Amino acid sequence: MSEDAANSAPHRPVGARWRRWYEALTTTRLTKLGAGLVCALFALAVFGPAVSPYDPAAQALAHRLEAPSLAHPLGTDQLGRDVLTRLLHGARLSLGIAIAVTAVRLSLGTAVGLVAGYVGGWVDEALMRLVDTLLAFPGIVLALVIAGILGPSLTNVMVALAVVGWASYARLVRSSVLSVREREFVTASRLLGRSRAHVLGRHLIPNVVAPVVVLATLDVGGVILGTAGLSFLGLGAQPPTPEWGTMLASGRNYLRTAWWLVNAPGVLIMLTVFGFNLLGDGLRDALSPTQSAHIEQL
Amino acid sequence: MMNELLRVEDLHTHFDSDQGTVHAVDGASFGVNRGEIVGLVGESGCGKSVTARSIIRLEDPGRIVSGRISFDGRDLTRADEATLRRVRGEDISIVFQDPHETLNPVFPIGDQIAESVRIHDGGSSQGLLDFLGVPPFRNRTAWNRAEDRAVELMEQVAIPDPNGSAAEYPHEFSGGMRQRAMLAVALASDPNLLIADEPTTALDTTTQAGILRQIWTLRDQRDMGVLLISHDIGVVAQTCDRVVVMYGGQVMESGPVDEVLTAPKHPYTRALLECSPRNLGRDERVSTLEGSPPDAVGGHDGCPFADRCRLATSDCRSGDIPVVESDPGHRVACIETPADSRGTPTVAASGQPRNVVAPDGGDEK
Amino acid sequence: MRYLLKRLVTTVLVLGGVSILTFSMTALTPGDPAVAALVEQTGHQPSEETVVAFREQHGLNEPFPVRYADWAIDTLGGDLGQSYSSEQTVASMIGQRLPNTVELAAASMVIAIAIAVPAGVASAVNPGGRVDYAAQFGALVGVSMPNFWLGYLLIIVAALWLDLFPVAGSGGLDHLVLPAVTLGSGMSAVIARLVRTTMLDVLDAPYIRTARSKGLRERIVVYKHALRNALVPVVTIAGLQLSYVLNGAVVVEAVFQRPGLGTLLVDAIFARDYPVIQGVTLLVGVIFVLTNLAVDLTYRYLDPRIDRRGEPA
Numbered sequence: 001m002s003e004d005a006a007n008s009a010p011h012r013p014v015g016a017r018w019r020r021w022y023e024a025l026t027t028t029r030l031t032k033l034g035a036g037l038v039c040a041l042f043a044l045a046v047f048g049p050a051v052s053p054y055d056p057a058a059q060a061l062a063h064r065l066e067a068p069s070l071a072h073p074l075g076t077d078q079l080g081r082d083v084l085t086r087l088l089h090g091a092r093l094s095l096g097i098a099i100a101v102t103a104v105r106l107s108l109g110t111a112v113g114l115v116a117g118y119v120g121g122w123v124d125e126a127l128m129r130l131v132d133t134l135l136a137f138p139g140i141v142l143a144l145v146i147a148g149i150l151g152p153s154l155t156n157v158m159v160a161l162a163v164v165g166w167a168s169y170a171r172l173v174r175s176s177v178l179s180v181r182e183r184e185f186v187t188a189s190r191l192l193g194r195s196r197a198h199v200l201g202r203h204l205i206p207n208v209v210a211p212v213v214v215l216a217t218l219d220v221g222g223v224i225l226g227t228a229g230l231s232f233l234g235l236g237a238q239p240p241t242p243e244w245g246t247m248l249a250s251g252r253n254y255l256r257t258a259w260w261l262v263n264a265p266g267v268l269i270m271l272t273v274f275g276f277n278l279l280g281d282g283l284r285d286a287l288s289p290t291q292s293a294h295i296e297q298l
Numbered sequence: 299m300m301n302e303l304l305r306v307e308d309l310h311t312h313f314d315s316d317q318g319t320v321h322a323v324d325g326a327s328f329g330v331n332r333g334e335i336v337g338l339v340g341e342s343g344c345g346k347s348v349t350a351r352s353i354i355r356l357e358d359p360g361r362i363v364s365g366r367i368s369f370d371g372r373d374l375t376r377a378d379e380a381t382l383r384r385v386r387g388e389d390i391s392i393v394f395q396d397p398h399e400t401l402n403p404v405f406p407i408g409d410q411i412a413e414s415v416r417i418h419d420g421g422s423s424q425g426l427l428d429f430l431g432v433p434p435f436r437n438r439t440a441w442n443r444a445e446d447r448a449v450e451l452m453e454q455v456a457i458p459d460p461n462g463s464a465a466e467y468p469h470e471f472s473g474g475m476r477q478r479a480m481l482a483v484a485l486a487s488d489p490n491l492l493i494a495d496e497p498t499t500a501l502d503t504t505t506q507a508g509i510l511r512q513i514w515t516l517r518d519q520r521d522m523g524v525l526l527i528s529h530d531i532g533v534v535a536q537t538c539d540r541v542v543v544m545y546g547g548q549v550m551e552s553g554p555v556d557e558v559l560t561a562p563k564h565p566y567t568r569a570l571l572e573c574s575p576r577n578l579g580r581d582e583r584v585s586t587l588e589g590s591p592p593d594a595v596g597g598h599d600g601c602p603f604a605d606r607c608r609l610a611t612s613d614c615r616s617g618d619i620p621v622v623e624s625d626p627g628h629r630v631a632c633i634e635t636p637a638d639s640r641g642t643p644t645v646a647a648s649g650q651p652r653n654v655v656a657p658d659g660g661d662e663k
Numbered sequence: 664m665r666y667l668l669k670r671l672v673t674t675v676l677v678l679g680g681v682s683i684l685t686f687s688m689t690a691l692t693p694g695d696p697a698v699a700a701l702v703e704q705t706g707h708q709p710s711e712e713t714v715v716a717f718r719e720q721h722g723l724n725e726p727f728p729v730r731y732a733d734w735a736i737d738t739l740g741g742d743l744g745q746s747y748s749s750e751q752t753v754a755s756m757i758g759q760r761l762p763n764t765v766e767l768a769a770a771s772m773v774i775a776i777a778i779a780v781p782a783g784v785a786s787a788v789n790p791g792g793r794v795d796y797a798a799q800f801g802a803l804v805g806v807s808m809p810n811f812w813l814g815y816l817l818i819i820v821a822a823l824w825l826d827l828f829p830v831a832g833s834g835g836l837d838h839l840v841l842p843a844v845t846l847g848s849g850m851s852a853v854i855a856r857l858v859r860t861t862m863l864d865v866l867d868a869p870y871i872r873t874a875r876s877k878g879l880r881e882r883i884v885v886y887k888h889a890l891r892n893a894l895v896p897v898v899t900i901a902g903l904q905l906s907y908v909l910n911g912a913v914v915v916e917a918v919f920q921r922p923g924l925g926t927l928l929v930d931a932i933f934a935r936d937y938p939v940i941q942g943v944t945l946l947v948g949v950i951f952v953l954t955n956l957a958v959d960l961t962y963r964y965l966d967p968r969i970d971r972r973g974e975p976a
Contacts, residue, residue: 030800132673133680136952137944140910141928145944148932149691225809229914232811233929248812252918255815256823263819266812274807281803356875379881387878394876399869404891404966414877429883483877 023286031286034278041272045095048088056081056089056242065258075260078250079240083264086242090265093237094244094272097158098223104162105223106216109169114204116170117177127170134167140226147235154243157236161226165219172215176208210287218280221273228269244269303491303523304330304353309365311345311352318595322348322360324547324602330491335517335524337534337555339570340544346527347395349544350495353525354390355382369491387417391484393477395496400480401468407479408464411448414486419444451482455512474505481509485516491523492516498533510537531571535559540627543567546602553628563630566603601632609634667960674956681948682738686731688944689937697723700747700935721747721938734941743942748934753942756927761946764923767846767915768908770839774847775854776901780890782851783858788885790863798855805852810911814845814918831920842919846911850904857900861893868892895966902958909947 049056060080068075074083116127134142147160181204230236231245239246244265251261311323323345330336338346351357353367355374367374369389377385394400401410413429419440445464452460455478468476477497484492494513498506510533517524528534534541535555542552543566551564562568601607604614613633621631689696697717701709709717718724722733737744743753782802786795821841822830828841865871866889874888875881913925920926924943931939 030803129676129680132677133684136677136681136955137684137948138906138909138951141913141944141947144913144928145688145932145940146691148929149688149935149940151693221807228809229811232914233917234933245809245811248815252815255819259819262812262815266809266816269809269812270804270807273809274804277803277807351872354876356872383878383880385878386876392876394869394873396869400873402870402874402888402892404895405888413879417878426883426886429879429887480873483873487878 021287028282028285030278031282034275034280034282037271037275038279041091041095041275044088045091049085049092052082052085052088054082054085056086057240065254065261067258068260074264075258077247077261078254078258083247083260086247087244087264087268090242090244090247091268091272093154093242094224094227094269097154097227098220101158101161101165101223101227102216102220105165105219106169106212108162109166110173110208110212112166113170113173113208114177117174117181118204124174128174131167131170134164135171137164139164139222140229143226144230144233144235147230152235152238154231154237154241157227157230160230161223165223169212169215172211173208176211177204180204180207214280214284214287217276217283221276221280224269224273224276228265301332302329303332303370304525305366305368306349306353307366307368309349309352309367310363311348311357311360312363313360315595320360320595321547323352325365326544326547326549328542328549328552330523330525332490332523333517333521334540335513335526335538337538337541338525338527338544339529339531339534339541341570342529344544345547346529346544347495348547350392350493350525350527353493354386354392356392387414387487389487389489390491390493391487391489392493393480393484393495393497395499398473398476398500401476401483403468406465406467407471408445408448408452411451411464411479411482411486412444414483415444415447415451416440418487448482448486451486452479454485454516455479455482456508457482474501474509477501477505477509478512481512488520489522491525493525493527495527496529497526499528499530506533513537531559543570548602549629549631550603551628551630551632553625557625557628563624563628564632565607565609565634569606670956670959674952677952678949681952682735682945683731685941685945685948686734687727688941690727692935696935696937697721700937703933703935704748721745738945743945744938746931746936746939748931748936748939753938756939757924757942757946760923760927763921764912764916764925766839767842767912767921767923768905770843771846771850771908771911772901772904774843775850775904778848778851779854780858780897783855784862784885784890786855786859787862787866795859799859802852802855805849806856808849810845810849811914811918813848814842814915817841817845818918831918838919838921842915842921845918846908846915849911850907853904853907854897854901858893858897861896862889865889865892895962898965899958899962902954902961905954906951909951 058081060076063072063076063080064078066072066076066080072082072084074087077083077086112127112131116124142164143157143160146163147156150156150159227236228243228245228248231243232249234249237243237246239250248262248265248269251258251265254261306329307327309323309326310321313320313322326345326349328336328338338349340346348357348360352360352362353369353374355362355377362375365375369385372381372385374382374385401407416429449460449464452463457463457475457478463471463475468479471479477500481497492513497513498509501509513524513526514537516522526534526538538555540553541555541558543550543558543564545566550566551558551562558567559571562571600613600615600617601610601619604610607614611633619631619633621629623629692699695714697714698709701713701717722730725733734744741754743757746753746756749756782798786798789795818830818841821827828837866885871884871889874884879888909924912923913928915921916923916925917929924947928940928943930936931943
């Protein structure tokens with residue numbers, strides 16, 4: 001998406017656009033911290049499982065509930081499995097799910113927003129009422145109900161989270177489209193006889209990219225929390241899948257004896273979400289100062 | 299100088315900006331006597347407002363770098379927060395420009411005036427709960443007394459139906475009424491010095507005249523000193539006893555209104571007068587001052603007006619510009635002011651041939 | 664008045680949408696909802712007759728629009744139907760659980776505001792300072808913390824190690840503290856950030872300078888003149904935080920095993936007790952829509968500049 005933006009940006013040379021993104025990522029210390037955290041997590045998710053000497057599913061009942069040690073830096077769980085290894089496998093799962101769900105939300109929402117904003121009329125009216133209705137529900141509650149009725153599984157959680165989360169993108173994109181639509185260069189190219197689709201591609205999309213990317217970055221954290229939360233409630237990944245929320249849930253019977261079972265996944269979820277939030281905040285401040293208030297409201 | 303109320307001496311107030319340090323006030327000196335209305339004139343950006351705010355020490359985000367502001371013998375530049383609060387609550391009041399936003403939009407006008415009364419009456423003990431007006435915590439009699447006083451003050455500044463208006467919010471007032479309300483807020487503390495920063499700029503002529511008349515009357519009744527800041531020479535000519543002309547953060551010329559405005563000595567004052575439509579005859583065209591006020595970043599060496607002045611010589615651009623007292627109480631900061639004119643009372647003799655300044659070079663007859 | 668009317672009409676429309684969405688959720692069930700519900704209840708595949716009897720008993724043989732109309736009319740009359748898995752009506756089940764959730768929501772809102780307002784103000788009074796930096800960092804950590812983990816963390820520290828509060832369940836005030844802190848601290852992070860932004864804006868306003876010029880103490884300038892103006896947007900967002908409360912209540916009630924709407928919903932989902940799921944979901948949607956309406960109206964009251972002219976004097 002951002003590549004399209006760079007290539008079709010009406011006024012800026014390609015290099016300047018990329019430089020803007022790079023600068024946005026490195027302006028403040030906190031943003032750098034966020035970018036660092038996110039990169040580190042991706043590295044752990046990609047390489048961690050290969051490096052770890054343990055099998056995430058191999059039970060070793062002789063070593064159950066062992067406290068953190070050199071052999072098991074984050075201890076073992078009630079079935080003697082290495083917690084760190086399971087967390088690393090879980091990172092792969094959580095990041096993958098979060099990105100997939102966010103991508104679906106983003107595409108769906110952007111498409112709806114573009115259509116509503118550009119076509120206008122009753123189509124706009126109908127789509128926006130749908131958006132209102134969706135936004136009228138607290139997201140997790142709705143996702144919980146949808147996932148629950150579909151039946152407990154990680155796929156259903158993903159579907160549910162994607163279905164409930166696209167509405168804010170639609171609203172954001174629609175308002176960006178409306179504000180861009182009336183601007184002179186759009187009118188000018190319409191007058192020059194360009195087709196609607198052409199105008200859309202050339203002028204509107206580049207202008208909505210920045211706010212949408214910011215929203216998506218902030219959203220990834222939310223999706224991670226949502227997946228973990230639903231899994232925690234028993235609707236998502238089922239044991240023995242090493243999903244963070246599921247691991248946390250199965251650790252709750254050992255709060256007194258094995259505190260690391262809930263805290264290790266807890267800390268990791270927090271760090272991940274924290275990283276994406278820092279990154280999103282930094283991007284927002286750097287890329288769209290005028291739109292920041294707008295995004296905050298969503 | 300027995301009755302001198304305020305003395306500003308070599309005041310420097312700076313701001314930090316992206317471009318560098320802005321020398322908003324760059325060595326200004328002047329005074330205000332009891333019962334006297336002093337006009338502070340100059341183009342926008344010349345440092346008038348910052349000077350005004352510096353006097354009551356609300357110079358944020360600027361900072362006073364050096365100089366002395368003495369009020370009634372106290373040095374305000376060195377005063378602590380508590381003293382400053384007392385001075386603001388009892389001695390010096392200020393009316394700000396822009397009447398749209400100077401009153402708090404979420405409180406009724408009467409409350410905002412009464413609050414000033416309470417500060418004045420309550421001394422230094424300001425409890426948060428007292429001022430939030432939470433009924434069980436407030437002193438009922440004092441509270442009501444302040445409200446009555448607020449209505450009285452609204453009557454004094456000629457707000458119609460003061461009783462009813464007290465409960466209204468600022469957005470329900472017209473611009474002129476808001477400015478009167480602001481005046482009432484300022485007068486609630488019974489100040490010795492009133493600073494009015496462009497109090498009539500945003501208003502139409504009739505309202506403007508009304509408010510200026512009000513300031514006059516109040517000065518006579520209370521023997522206050524008034525510092526009236528304006529970019530409008532006409533307003534100053536009508537209202538003030540003395541005038542201080544500022545440019546580039548410095549005082550160019552100061553003295554009695556009749557003298558300065560009829561026989562200006564400083565090229566800048568003359569240029570300013572030529573730009574004022576009120577001083578023109580029927581057929582004359584308004585002239586304009588060419589160029590724009592100097593960039594105050596980094597301050598100036600020499601005279602700040604040198605770049606726009608036709609009489610400027612190389613001496614004007616470096617070193618100190620002497621301040622000459624040409625007549626008693628009439629000071630001019632210009633190399634060109636002939637020293638021999640000192641004490642010469644007549645207008646004609648004081649270097650008249652020289653005042654063919656015409657900064658724009660166009661409209662001389 | 665005109666605005667109010669328009670607002671009410673859209674609210675009713677959205678409520679209609681909410682009810683359709685809620686009701687049609689059943690259609691998502693893979694296979695036959697009646698069979699699914701019976702499997703959860705009895706633990707084995709039901710016989711043909713039981714299914715037919717079940718359908719008959721719960722009116723599942725009607726076509727969808729008829730069922731929706733029946734349900735919607737009953738709902739308007741306050742009748743949410745009969746639970747599949749218990750002998751109670753849905754309304755009475757909700758009635759038993761709702762007070763617990765309201766209690767939790769209210770307590771956590773109080774905690775959130777008690778933390779957020781002073782923190783946000785302290786940040787804004789000295790932006791870029793140490794306090795600001797710490798508060799902002801803390802707020803970001805708070806936003807990022809999954810509340811189920813925070814809940815267990817509090818249980819481990821405050822209940823198990825320090826033995827200050829009971830671990831779980833519901834009852835007196837001491838049962839409320841940990842869940843409310845869990846839910847409230849996450850919320851406070853969002854509100855604190857908002858208080859900071861709006862206070863920064865407001866503190867720059869000319870009327871703040873006027874307040875200072877009157878000789879007011881800085882404390883009064885900040886807490887009376889500035890905060891009252893900053894509260895306008897804060898109330899809006901704090902109200903919209905109800906969404907967060909309801910989301911969070913589901914999880915937090917599960918952590919602390921509190922009988923509330925959240926646990927009722929989760930239990931109903933696992934039991935495939937559709938009338939209960941529909942009832943709770945609808946209630947949540949309605950609460951949320953009505954809160955938004957209430958927030959909007961409060962906003963108008965707090966900011967006298969809005970919509971006062973329309974009213975007769």
